[in-house]
Each structure stands twice: as structure tokens, then as C-alpha cells.
Amino acid sequence: MSTASPVVQISGLTKRYGDTAAVEGVTLEVGAGEVFGFLGPNGAGKTTTLRMLLGLVSPTSGRALVLGRAPGHPDSLARIGALVEGPGLYPYLSGRANLDVIARYAGVSRSAVAPALETVGLADRAGDKFSQYSLGMKQRLGVAAALLKDPELVILDEPTNGLDPQGMRDMRALVQSLGREGRTVILSSHLMGEVQQICSRVAVIDRGRVVADASVEELRGQADLEVVAHPRDVARRVLEALPEVASVRDAGGGLLVDVPTRHTAAVASALVSAGVSLTGLRRKERELEDIFLDLTGHEPVTTGRAS
Numbered sequence: 001m002s003t004a005s006p007v008v009q010i011s012g013l014t015k016r017y018g019d020t021a022a023v024e025g026v027t028l029e030v031g032a033g034e035v036f037g038f039l040g041p042n043g044a045g046k047t048t049t050l051r052m053l054l055g056l057v058s059p060t061s062g063r064a065l066v067l068g069r070a071p072g073h074p075d076s077l078a079r080i081g082a083l084v085e086g087p088g089l090y091p092y093l094s095g096r097a098n099l100d101v102i103a104r105y106a107g108v109s110r111s112a113v114a115p116a117l118e119t120v121g122l123a124d125r126a127g128d129k130f131s132q133y134s135l136g137m138k139q140r141l142g143v144a145a146a147l148l149k150d151p152e153l154v155i156l157d158e159p160t161n162g163l164d165p166q167g168m169r170d171m172r173a174l175v176q177s178l179g180r181e182g183r184t185v186i187l188s189s190h191l192m193g194e195v196q197q198i199c200s201r202v203a204v205i206d207r208g209r210v211v212a213d214a215s216v217e218e219l220r221g222q223a224d225l226e227v228v229a230h231p232r233d234v235a236r237r238v239l240e241a242l243p244e245v246a247s248v249r250d251a252g253g254g255l256l257v258d259v260p261t262r263h264t265a266a267v268a269s270a271l272v273s274a275g276v277s278l279t280g281l282r283r284k285e286r287e288l289e290d291i292f293l294d295l296t297g298h299e300p301v302t303t304g305r306a307s
């Protein structure tokens with residue numbers, strides 16, 4: 001299922017509504033087989049970007065190629081499964097009957113319905129009415145609908161939004177399984193921990209702009225070094241003099257040092273050589289919340305829309 005060129009290429013993509021720049025100069029690539037996260041607070045521009053990839057919204061400027069085609073091209077739409085608008089399913093029909101209807105409209109064989117129900121874990125509840133499903137089951141049925149075409153690319157807008165913890169766990173496991181099947185997945189989320197768990201790479205989006213585009217490891221690799229040393233003022237001076245050190249902050253009884261992981265040993269040896277007594281040295285993993293704050297200068301909003 002891999003293709004030589006990126007599955008999604010976006011260049012300078014911009015969408016303005018009057019004076020509001022919903023999306024401003026977004027440039028990104030998503031490679032085949034990636035589980036790619038769009039991370040940002042509510043109103044950051046995630047949904048607008050995803051809608052532009054599907055051809056549902058036309059950009060003000062910039063361009064996008066999805067599976068080698070312009071957004072909305074029938075050839076690429078046939079290879080994309082999306083859950084962006086909310087599933088839009090009939091409440092009085094069973095889960096299975098809903099998928100039968102969608103399969104018919106999409107020109108997909110009904111034989112695709114059972115495997116899709118199986119994939120999302122709804123095979124044993126397929127005969128129940130949609131209206132009797134929990135929100136998590138409704139969302140999963142929406143994903144099943146997106147999977148009927150056996151898509152190469154799956155686009156999910158806030159798939160865990162509004163779900164209870166169990167529903168979120170089920171959805172995360174489902175998205176991970178889609179990635180393991182070799183599909184490319186693009187999902188949006190305002191939850192740092194979620195993206196951290198599911199995604200291989202993440203673009204952090206804030207006020208329409210991409211403020212970081214990196215692997216989760218790269219983002220988290222910016223771990224701080226926690227140093228406990230005496231005398232502390234001497235330790236601070238030694239640390240601040242090291243070219244590799246970006247910053248030194250007080251934290252509790254110790255110092256938090258922003259320095260790349262590969263320089264940990266050099267930091268320790270510089271302190272010891274300066275006669276400082278080193279009693280603690282450890283990497284303190286940063287949460288994506290901290291990273292977001294560093295990147296944007298403000299806290300992410302972590303409450304979801306009701307949907």
C-alpha cells in the first residue's frame with residue numbers, strides 16, 4: 001500500500017473567512033503509512049484544513065495534493081475514508097443496515113460491511129438500532145462507514161471528542177490498528193496525550209499556523225535535564241557557560257537545564273571538573289502540554305466541542 005510520493009502534500013494552504021484566517025500558510029507532507037496527528041486547541045484550524053483536503057472547502061490560496069490529485073478529485077476520493085462531518089447515520093436503522101445503505105450509495109459491495117463491523121468491534125451489536133448505540137459505538141460505526149471503501153487514507157476529525165474514557169480507549173486502539181494495517185491515517189485532536197499515544201508524527205497547529213512538525217519522539221526528545229548540585233550558584237554559572245545549554249531554570253531544590261540529550265555526559269563532567277558536588281542528574285520528560293506552551297506562548301484549550 002505504499003506509494004513513492006507523499007500521500008498528502010500541502011503548500012502554503014490558506015483559508016480566510018473575511019478577516020479571520022482559519023488556516024494560514026500551512027505547508028506539510030504526510031507519507032504513506034504514517035499515523036499523522038493534527039494537534040491544536042479548538043478553533044486552531046484543524047477541521048478547516050481537513051475539509052480542504054477533502055475538497056469540501058476551497059482554499060483562498062496555496063495548494064494541496066491528496067494521493068497525487070487535487071482535493072475532491074473522484075479518483076482520490078475513492079481511496080479516502082473520512083469521518084469529518086459526523087457520521088450522519090439513520091437513527092432508526094441498525095448499524096448493519098446503515099452500512100448497507102452507505103455501501104449501496106458508494107458503489108461498494110455489501111460484502112465489505114461485515115469486515116468493517118468486525119474491524120471497529122461492532123460485529124456483535126450490528127443488529128441494534130443506531131439510536132441505541134453509545135456515543136463511542138456511533139463514532140466507531142462512523143469509522144466503519146469510512147472503511148467500506150478499503151481506503152488507503154483515513155481522515156478522522158477529533159474521533160474521540162465527547163467520548164468517555166473507555167470509548168476513547170476503544171477508538172485509540174481502532175486508530176492504531178488502522179495504522180498497523182498499513183493505512184495512512186490523519187487525525188485531529190486537541191488532546192496532547194492522545195496524539196502522543198497514537199501518532200508517529202504530529203503537526204502542532206495554533207491560530208491557523210503550523211508551529212511544529214515533528215515526530216512525537218523529536219518533540220518529547222526536548223526533555224529537560226534535572227540537576228541537583230552544590231553549591232547551586234556555582235553549578236548554575238558552569239551550566240550557563242556551556243554552549244550546548246539553551247537555558248537554566250530553578251526548580252525546587254535543583255536546576256532544570258534545557259540541553260539536548262546527547263550532551264548529558266558532557267554536562268555532568270563539566271560540573272564535576274568545576275568541583276561541584278553532583279547529587280542528582282536525570283532526564284525529565286516534557287509533556288506535550290509544556291511543549292505547546294513553549295511553542296505558542298499560551299496554554300492549549302483542552303475542553304472539547306460538544307458534538
Ligand SMILES: Nc1ncnc2c1ncn2[C@@H]1O[C@H](COP(=O)(O)OP(=O)(O)OP(=O)(O)O)[C@@H](O)[C@H]1O
Nearest residue numbers: 017020021022041042043044045046047048049305
Ligand atoms: N464557515 C466558516 N465561516 C467563518 N469562520 C469559520 C468557518 N469555518 C471555520 N471558521 C473559523 O476558522 C477558525 C478555525 O476553525 P476550525 O473549525 O478549522 O478549527 P478547529 O481547529 O477544527 O477547531 P474545533 O476543534 O473547535 O473545530 C475558527 O476561528 C472558526 O471560527
